[in-house]
Amino acid sequence: MARQQPKATTIEDWIRSDVYHNSFLIPQDPILEGTLKNSAANGLPDIAVSTSQGKFLNLQARSIQAKRILEVGTLGGYSTIWLGRALPDDGELITLEVDEKHARVAEENLSDAGLSSKCKVILGPGYESMRNLSSENKFDLIFIDADKPSNLKYYTEAKRLVRKGGVIIVDNVVRFGRVADPEESSPNIEGVRQLLQYMKGDKVVDATTIATVGQKGYDGFIYAIRN
Numbered sequence: 043m044a045r046q047q048p049k050a051t052t053i054e055d056w057i058r059s060d061v062y063h064n065s066f067l068i069p070q071d072p073i074l075e076g077t078l079k080n081s082a083a084n085g086l087p088d089i090a091v092s093t094s095q096g097k098f099l100n101l102q103a104r105s106i107q108a109k110r111i112l113e114v115g116t117l118g119g120y121s122t123i124w125l126g127r128a129l130p131d132d133g134e135l136i137t138l139e140v141d142e143k144h145a146r147v148a149e150e151n152l153s154d155a156g157l158s159s160k161c162k163v164i165l166g167p168g169y170e171s172m173r174n175l176s177s178e179n180k181f182d183l184i185f186i187d188a189d190k191p192s193n194l195k196y197y198t199e200a201k202r203l204v205r206k207g208g209v210i211i212v213d214n215v216v217r218f219g220r221v222a223d224p225e226e227s228s229p230n231i232e233g234v235r236q237l238l239q240y241m242k243g244d245k246v247v248d249a250t251t252i253a254t255v256g257q258k259g260y261d262g263f264i265y266a267i268r269n
């Protein structure tokens with residue numbers, strides 16, 4: 043079959059495409075909309091995962107029947123709510139956040155979503171908080187979405203804390219294609235490159251990058267399974 047010729051696209055085309063698909067697959071959600079409104083009203087930056095990415099995280103957690111989830115980088119708890127909703131009644135989610143205001147707003151939003159009993163926000167630097175967690179009680183899924191220069195540190199701790207067959211997801215690893223562009227450099231880009239370089243020789247996980255394009259621009263997740 044002949045390949046379709048690509049047409050030049052703009053980010054507006056991809057936003058429209060994301061909204062179009064979401065209109066069939068993801069119902070309007072007053073709780074999640076309220077989370078974003080409350081976060082904006084409190085001056086939090088608009089850097090949560092997109093709607094479709096949040097749903098993807100939820101589906102991933104459900105597909106492995108995750109009972110314990112760890113998140114690094116809470117912001118106002120938008121992704122936390124998507125992940126927290128995937129948990130069974132006796133499930134637990136721990137989310138790590140360094141910024142006091144972000145943690146407070148996330149707690150408000152989690153309470154509004156009825157998830158306070160399952161989802162606990164730990165205030166403090168993510169790496170130190172991870173190091174304080176025991177590897178006796180492993181996690182099924184770990185989502186890394188905090189400061190990008192620390193990606194490798196979070197990833198090595200995540201390997202210690204995730205169960206065999208468990209999943210590690212790292213956000214913002216494509217960055218409009220700039221991670222692969224030799225002309226580009228910044229601490230965030232270098233944080234991703236350092237992680238990729240380390241993962242190249244790492245036999246403990248199998249991984250791939252899933253590029254995403256939509257409401258939040260051109261970006262992507264690393265999706266890894268611990269062997």
Ligand SMILES: C[S@@+](CC[C@H](N)C(=O)[O-])C[C@H]1O[C@@H](n2cnc3c(N)ncnc32)[C@H](O)[C@@H]1O
Nearest residue numbers: 090091115117120121139140141167168188189
């Ligand atoms: C991209 S946002 C997280 C978005 C959130 N996961 C979502 O999709 O709704 C990154 C968050 O990581 C937090 N952060 C930055 N450095 C951190 C650190 N060293 N430890 C823990 N959290 C950190 C920021 O304050 C910010 O709230």
